Amino acid sequence: QSVLTQPPSVSAAPGQEVTISCSGSSSNIGSNYVSWYQQLPGTAPKLLIYDNNKRPSGIPDRFSGSKSGTSATLGITGLQTGDEADYYCGTWDSSLSTPWVFGGGTKLTVL
């Protein structure tokens, strides 16, 4: 079981928007920055969002991140078939049970 809880799957139609939640606790999300990673099938993860809501160069503004309390959310608008991937949240955990933690991942299906 991951320390960070994500829904196993989400789906939406092309052009629609979707949100992926990442729920943690005061020792991880509640006190640290959250990053999000996109893993396309058969490829390595790629940074999508860092510091809760910042996008690296080259990431379209269809992708957004937010954090409130002990939860974080990834938003994707204008869904494209190329967005079908697994998405992971990650952050430090100050409790030291595991210094760095990833969520269990969410499979996005674009119907």
Added chain:
Amino acid sequence: QITLKESGPTLVKPTQTLTLTCTFSGLSLTTRGVGVGWIRQPPEKALEWLALIYWDDDKRYSPSLKSRLSITRDTSKNQVVLTMTNIDAMDTATYYCAQCRGDYGDYLDYFDPWGPGTLVTVSS
């Protein structure tokens, strides 16, 4: 441009020691605010963070694997080496290395970029 690439054996026998090398370019592991981490992913499963080495040679490990892991660096070769002892089938996974960095001084808080990964299968 920063690149990282993992290398090591593709097949390992149970109880053996696994040694993986991350060779990188475009970054210096002696520059303050830089780290390199290892993350693995068993087939069809989630990412699992393993270890991190900082620019000052400080190290962090996953508590559940700490007794079996060792992370070291060779700054002259631009390499980070992960060693895992007493391998078993549960260690079958794709192993990734990635730069760990941040925008707030010594606080490193995201992994970017990642290497392509190397699949390690544990089987007798």
